[in-house]
Amino acid sequence: MSSSSAVQEAPVEQSSRPVGEIVDRLRDAASGDKVSLRDLVESFGESSFLPALMVPALLVVSPLSGIPLFSTFCGLLIAFIAGQMLISRRYLWLPDFLMSRSFDGAKARKAMDKLRKLSDWLDKHAKRRLRVMTSGPMRKVLQLICVLCGLAMPFLELVPFSSSILGVTVLCFATAMLVRDGLFATVGCVTLAAAVLVPLMVAGVI
Numbered sequence: 224m225s226s227s228s229a230v231q232e233a234p235v236e237q238s239s240r241p242v243g244e245i246v247d248r249l250r251d252a253a254s255g256d257k258v259s260l261r262d263l264v265e266s267f268g269e270s271s272f273l274p275a276l277m278v279p280a281l282l283v284v285s286p287l288s289g290i291p292l293f294s295t296f297c298g299l300l301i302a303f304i305a306g307q308m309l310i311s312r313r314y315l316w317l318p319d320f321l322m323s324r325s326f327d328g329a330k331a332r333k334a335m336d337k338l339r340k341l342s343d344w345l346d347k348h349a350k351r352r353l354r355v356m357t358s359g360p361m362r363k364v365l366q367l368i369c370v371l372c373g374l375a376m377p378f379l380e381l382v383p384f385s386s387s388i389l390g391v392t393v394l395c396f397a398t399a400m401l402v403r404d405g406l407f408a409t410v411g412c413v414t415l416a417a418a419v420l421v422p423l424m425v426a427g428v429i
Contacts, residue, residue: 240346241401245274246281246338253331260296261322263331272315276304276369277397283376283390284341285334287326294386296324298376301393305369349398353405365396365408368415375418388418 245267252258252266263282267274279297288294300321307315355361372389379385395411398404420429 240342241274242277242342242345242349242398243339245277246335246342248274249278249281250332250335253328253335255328257325258328258331259323259325260300264300264317264322272304272308273397273401275315276301276308277394277401279304279373280390280393280397281338281342282334284387284394285338287330287334288387288390290326292380293326294380294390295377296321297390298373298386301373301376302370303373305366305373305393309363309366309370345394345398349402349404349407351403353409354403356405356408357399357403361408362400365400365411368411369393369396372415372418382421385418385421388414388421392418 248266249263252262255262260279263278264275267278279300282288283294283297283301288297300317303317303321304315357365369392372393376386376389379389392411392414395407395414399407399411
């Protein structure tokens with residue numbers, strides 16, 4: 224069975240702590256002994272694409288990224304979600320082979336608890352500014368970069384920190400689009416450059 228949810232961005236964007244609410248929902252969804260990516264993504268119900276995009280970005284930044292192949296699954300989720308945003312699809316669809324991936328609920332809850340400081344920081348500092356970086360054609364550019372970041376994660380599974388840095392990039396871009404904060408889009412570009420440099424340094428190219 225595939226997953227689909229309607230696109231309704233306004234309820235999430237009106238929140239005073241949009242990122243914190245996403246972490247709270249993820250924490251609540253991970254209440255059992257086992258939790259699947261389906262549980263986490265579908266915890267938003269008829270939400271928007273942006274919270275769904277932030278789910279795998281937050282997860283790959285969390286300690287869960289140390290689980291073998293976890294970054295690969297999160298990267299593919301990011302690519303699927305951002306790709307559908309890019310083509311302006313009305314409903315979100317995700318394949319079962321990604322959604323059925325499950326892991327320990329206790330570890331997930333612990334990871335969410337560790338993300339609270341990050342989410343609080345994002346909510347505190349994100350605000351509407353430099354909106355030219357998050358509107359019109361630039362919004363599509365950010366979505367395209369998120370697709371490329373997601374597709375790159377499976378290939379960087381063995382390169383330390385690289386997938387997490389790409390996760391930070393996607394998280395910055397998603398926050399920028401959610402709050403319409405162009406400064407976070409700029410920060411995302413900086414972390415993207417860092418993500419490119421890390422594998423090159425590991426490979427001894429630079």
